[in-house]
Every structure is written in C-alpha cells, then in structure tokens.
Amino acid sequence: MLTISRALHEKILEHARKDHPDEACGVIAGPVGSDQPVRFIPMQNAERSPTFYRFDSLEQLRVWRDMDDNDEEAVVIYHSHTATQAYPSRTDISYASEPQAHYVLVSTRDESETEFRSYRIVDGEVTEEPVTVTE
Amino acid sequence: MAIEVRIPTILRTYTGGAKAVEGSGATLDELLLNLDAAHGGLRERLVDGEKLRRFVNVYLNDEDVRFLGGLETPVKDGDTVTVLPAVAGGSL
Numbered sequence: 001m002l003t004i005s006r007a008l009h010e011k012i013l014e015h016a017r018k019d020h021p022d023e024a025c026g027v028i029a030g031p032v033g034s035d036q037p038v039r040f041i042p043m044q045n046a047e048r049s050p051t052f053y054r055f056d057s058l059e060q061l062r063v064w065r066d067m068d069d070n071d072e073e074a075v076v077i078y079h080s081h082t083a084t085q086a087y088p089s090r091t092d093i094s095y096a097s098e099p100q101a102h103y104v105l106v107s108t109r110d111e112s113e114t115e116f117r118s119y120r121i122v123d124g125e126v127t128e129e130p131v132t133v134t135e
Numbered sequence: 136m137a138i139e140v141r142i143p144t145i146l147r148t149y150t151g152g153a154k155a156v157e158g159s160g161a162t163l164d165e166l167l168l169n170l171d172a173a174h175g176g177l178r179e180r181l182v183d184g185e186k187l188r189r190f191v192n193v194y195l196n197d198e199d200v201r202f203l204g205g206l207e208t209p210v211k212d213g214d215t216v217t218v219l220p221a222v223a224g225g226s227l
Contacts, residue, residue: 052225057192057199064219084226091227095190097145097220
C-alpha cells in the first residue's frame with residue numbers, strides 16, 4: 001500500500017503533465033524505514049525521450065548522497081508513460097533496483113485523465129498495490 | 136592501500152550486508168578484481184566482459200568514471216568509489 005499526501009500526489013501529476021510528451025521522472029524521499037513519502041525531488045530525464053527515462057548520473061549521486069546524509073531513502077520512484085498505460089514495462093522491471101521503493105507510474109496518454117498507479121517491483125516481480133491519498 | 140567502495144542496497148548480498156567495503160588496486164579494474172576475491176560475484180554485477188555495465192553508475196569521488204577512463208580509471212589510497220544502479224526505464 002502506498003500512502004501519500006494529496007499535495008505530493010498532485011506534484012507528481014503536475015510534473016508528468018508539464019513534461020509531456022517526454023517521460024517525467026523523480027523521487028520522493030522519506031525517513032529510512034518509515035515508508036512515508038515526504039520530500040519531493042523531481043529529476044531531469046537525461047534521455048529527454050517520450051519512451052525512455054534515465055536519471056542523470058551526477059544528479060543521482062547528489063540526491064542519493066543527500067538522502068544518506070539526511071537518513072532518508074527513496075520511498076517513491078515515479079515516472080510517466082506518455083502514450084501507454086500506467087503499468088511497468090519490461091525495461092521498468094529489469095532496471096528496478098531499489099527494493100524498498102514504491103514504483104509509481106503515471107500515464108499522460110489521455111488529456112482529460114492522468115492515471116496514477118503504484119507497484120512494488122522486487123526481484124523482477126511486479127505487484128500492484130492500492131494507493132491511499134491523505135489530506 | 137585502502138579504497139572505500141560504497142555498495143548499494145541490492146548488491147549488499149555480496150558483502151554480507153555491508154554498506155561499504157575496502158579494496159586495493161591501481162585502476163578501477165584491479166580494484167573490482169580485488170573486491171571480487173573477497174566478495175565473489177560482485178564484479179560480474181558491474182562488469183560485462185571487458186566493460187562496465189551500462190545501467191550501473193560507478194563514481195570515483197565526485198565523478199562518473201564513464202568520463203574518466205572507465206575500467207582503466209586510476210584509483211589511489213583515500214579515494215572513495217560509489218556504486219549506484221542507474222534509475223531508468225520506459226514504456227517499452
């Protein structure tokens with residue numbers, strides 16, 4: 001289950017819509033072990049592509065070091081699909097390497113409705129989970 | 136000669152859970168071979184044949200070794216090497 005505030009939920013949706021048709025991506029950090037998304041960190045998509053995303057390697061180093069200094073971890077790793085469904089693709093699954101993270105997929109394929117879904121991806125297995133948005 | 140190597144969560148199965156290990160070598164390649172002797176299987180997660188794997192980021196201090204010399208990057212006592220799996224994916 002992913003529990004996320006409405007404010008953070010909205011920030012992800014806004015980021016995805018803003019970067020459409022390129023895929024948007026980012027992290028929400030939270031205290032280690034808390035499972036609580038707290039700090040929103042939108043990332044550059046170094047691929048700048050409508051079908052692929054990748055965190056810039058030096059930006060990722062800075063963000064991961066900051067999280068380590070703050071005793072935080074990546075609670076949410078999000079990205080958008082701009083023409084396909086909000087479900088992890090084969091590449092999403094093969095590159096998922098933060099076992100504690102909630103992988104949020106957003107789809108901006110439909111202008112009138114942005115899909116938002118969350119998954120655990122551990123050892124190549126995808127499990128969709130419910131999302132609770134809190135006020 | 137001790138070089139600290141910081142290990143990401145998913146590779147800690149090779150280091151008995153340790154977040155950081157120490158190794159030695161004059162180049163990144165030698166360092167990884169040295170680490171693999173103590174932590175068997177670790178090198179293969181980072182190196183494919185003769186090259187660093189595409190979706191693993193390896194940093195020497197504050198720099199990405201892709202912009203230095205890849206596996207031939209010289210390393211020395213006091214350096215810190217950090218490994219982070221790339222965060223990537225897409226619609227396909």
